[in-house]
Amino acid sequence: xxxxxxxxxxxxxxxxxxxxxxxxxxxxxxxxxxxxxxxxxxxxxxxxxxxxxxxxxxxxxxxxxxxxxxxxxxxxxxxxxxxxxxxxxxxxxxxxxxxxxxxxxxxxxxxxxxxxxxxxxxxxxxxxxxxxxxxxxxxxxxxxxxxxxxxxxxxxxxxxxxxxxxxxxxxxxxxxxxxxxxxxxxxxxxxxxxxxxxxxxxxxxxxxxxxxxxxxxxxxxxxxxxxxxxxxxxxxxxxxxxxxxxxxxxxxxxxxxxxxxxxxxxxxxxxxxxxxxxxxxxxxxxxxxxxxxxxxxxxxxxxxxxxxxxxxxxxxxxxxxxxxxxxxxxxxxxxxxxxxxxxxxxxxxxxxxxxxxxxxxxxxxxxxxxxxxxxxxxxxxxxxxxxxxxxxxxxxxxxxxxxxxxxxxxxxxxxxxxxxxxxxxxxxxxxxxxxxxxxxxxxxxxx
Amino acid sequence: xxxxxxxxxxxxxxxxxxxxxxxxxxxxxxxxxxxxxxxxxxxxxxxxxxxxxxxxxxxxxxxxxxxxxxxxxxxxxxxxxxxxxxxxxxxxxxxxxxxxxxxxxxxxxxxxxxxxxxxxxxxxxxxx
Numbered sequence: 401x402x403x404x405x406x407x408x409x410x411x412x413x414x415x416x417x418x419x420x421x422x423x424x425x426x427x428x429x430x431x432x433x434x435x436x437x438x439x440x441x442x443x444x445x446x447x448x449x450x451x452x453x454x455x456x457x458x459x460x461x462x463x464x465x466x467x468x469x470x471x472x473x474x475x476x477x478x479x480x481x482x483x484x485x486x487x488x489x490x491x492x493x494x495x496x497x498x499x500x501x502x503x504x505x506x507x508x509x510x511x512x513x514x515x516x517x518x519x520x521x522x523x524x525x526x527x528x529x530x531x532x533x534x535x536x537x538x539x540x541x542x543x544x545x546x547x548x549x550x551x552x553x554x555x556x557x558x559x560x561x562x563x564x565x566x567x568x569x570x571x572x573x574x575x576x577x578x579x580x581x582x583x584x585x586x587x588x589x590x591x592x593x594x595x596x597x598x599x600x601x602x603x604x605x606x607x608x609x610x611x612x613x614x615x616x617x618x619x620x621x622x623x624x625x626x627x628x629x630x631x632x633x634x635x636x637x638x639x640x641x642x643x644x645x646x647x648x649x650x651x652x653x654x655x656x657x658x659x660x661x662x663x664x665x666x667x668x669x670x671x672x673x674x675x676x677x678x679x680x681x682x683x684x685x686x687x688x689x690x691x692x693x694x695x696x697x698x699x700x701x702x703x704x705x706x707x708x709x710x711x712x713x714x715x716x717x718x719x720x721x722x723x724x725x726x727x728x729x730x731x732x733x734x735x736x737x738x739x740x741x742x743x744x745x746x747x748x749x750x751x752x753x754x755x756x757x758x759x760x761x762x763x764x765x766x767x768x769x770x771x772x773x774x775x776x777x778x779x780x781x782x783x784x785x786x787x788x789x790x791x792x793x794x795x796x797x798x799x800x801x802x803x804x805x806x807x808x809x810x811x812x813x814x815x816x817x818x819x820x821x822x823x824x825x826x827x828x829x830x831x832x833x834x835x836x837x838x839x840x841x842x843x844x845x846x847x
Numbered sequence: 848x849x850x851x852x853x854x855x856x857x858x859x860x861x862x863x864x865x866x867x868x869x870x871x872x873x874x875x876x877x878x879x880x881x882x883x884x885x886x887x888x889x890x891x892x893x894x895x896x897x898x899x900x901x902x903x904x905x906x907x908x909x910x911x912x913x914x915x916x917x918x919x920x921x922x923x924x925x926x927x928x929x930x931x932x933x934x935x936x937x938x939x940x941x942x943x944x945x946x947x948x949x950x951x952x953x954x955x956x957x958x959x960x961x962x963x964x965x966x967x968x969x970x971x972x973x974x975x
Contacts, residue, residue: 550903686889716910716912716913720913
């Protein structure tokens, strides 16, 4: 039940702070900002509004109509209809924060299963109930390292090929803390081992991405060993689909694994809501931000689920908490749980292989177009950099005229990379689309 | 509430037992009682590290609150009680014995002389 403040309550509160009416609270606002006259058109009916909005939305160009090779952090994957059908069940759709285990067993079980799937996928001991998105997961990893060493280690080493948006989020989260963030200005084409010389005794964490923002895969074991030698943590950001094929970061020493969960059955939706995966080792579980659902038994010995470590952040640890963010992406985490359950272990492996082989076919074909090249020795998963004979921006413009969303122009983040286009290929790109892309490039850029 | 006479106390509810230039420290019976069930002990100081009086060396977390524990005297950490990691409840059961937190090699033993004795600690005014 929601009980609002009574008139008497409000009067009493105003009296305490020495004001007469609520409007007095807003004295600091300039007069012209208060109750401005709005120049709005006449109201319209719901039917008219629907008409107008539909007209506006008809200008959208989406991955439904276009052939898309755009990735750079968000990937066009098939979402089975069952994902949405289960998501929209009232029991899940309307359930808010599951603080009360006696009425929220379904939600808690879903979170527990989600955590179990993320832990299994990443090879880590424990996963939390999720964060907002990949970017906030990465920032929470830095935050966790900072608190693990209780602020005594103040150097954060970040690879230049961690998604630029994630790096920006690290800066936002850590702003105001006395930290030194290094590594981002290294040459993006460099090897992750080049970060090693930046790691010292004062380093709290090394943050890398695997595959990295340029789609590349590197053996990170030397880097993680070097970080551990200096008692620094290592956080590896992954693409969850790639782990159907690749060695999980737990096997090369990651202390924290973060991921953008969007590829796991979550539609592109203009950039969100997405899903932040976060997993770590058991020894750091009490430094992990967010919530953790646990399995237990009730007074009758029956299996049940509870939130195990959430309230301690806000209610018990207070200013000692790792993060002030406890919230999880409940519904989106559920979507990824349904998606992974539908796929199963073998399905995920098949999907990862499909992505890998399609991307490698595309890279091979694009390389045959005169003027275009893809590094032939660099291992990658489903995304790779294409060197173009003209600025990547021009290539994208040309492709768009053929209803192809070409790729990501890397010059947006790396000013030197004017001719580099980041191309992603998924199971959504049949061979015919890849061949069409190559045919357009051949036709437009022949000598 | 027990307040052994052979120990020295701080206003922040830490105790120390001085043996030569070494000191063993923990939190008092009163502190564990106020915190109630202890569920997690994090010794943030590590062996070989030197800390000043008043610096945080341990965090004790109960079902009610997380509390910082401070160095009662300055010195080098020579041993930490690792059994508390798995058995934090020892602090509730035996705060002056098995649940010692760290051993310190004092860099300035006169600091210990300035701490409270049992009577002084018992007579502290509590604001709760």
